[in-house]
Amino acid sequence: DQQVKQNSPSLSVQEGRISILNCDYTNSMFDYFLWYKKYPAEGPTFLISISSIKDKNEDGRFTVFLNKSAKHLSLHIVPSQPGDSAVYFCAASDSGTSYGKLTFGQGTILTVHP
């Protein structure tokens, strides 16, 4: 049962353009969402997070949007840079029953072309 889904296995974007990475979830108890960036053979790096009481959180070039009614979140990267090329994972947690435990999506490989 895949509770967090990233339906696009890969995304290719031109440098300077916007990258939009999508994530859907099924568990309505999830109330905290995070995005991680991962390079091969390295641990994930925390990028940005959002609580379910918000619908948008921005940090520099990264913005996360949350649509609770649609159980959908997205990560926008503007402008995209070649160094952003990596695997991006979205993750969700339910702080009420399993505090801190994350459920990860399958990941999306982002490639930013110069």
Added chain:
Amino acid sequence: GAVVSQHPSWVICKSGTSVKIECRSLDFQATTMFWYRQFPKQSLMLMATSNEGSKATYEQGVEKDKFLINHASLTLSTLTVTSAHPEDSSFYICSAATYNRGFGETQYFGPGTRLLVL
């Protein structure tokens, strides 16, 4: 801030031996640490949740007698793969959780340990 280290970064061992992996939070205290494994081209799979001073909570399908977890202090958790076999070869990643004010508990990940069992 929020740096997590893992040691060793890679290890090759013979089948039947035990391997210990250390996970340390360097600049913060973590009451909860997590252990994941990742197979090639797959997502991170949670193995167990480790709380300081208490027994680890294992996910379904993870053998607690094979993957021994010790969380001796607020900055150190260890995973020991006992009697390792080739099918245990994987990328093991730990994370340490700390509270992000206004948001919630955020996990920061170590760089991972590549285990190859021959």
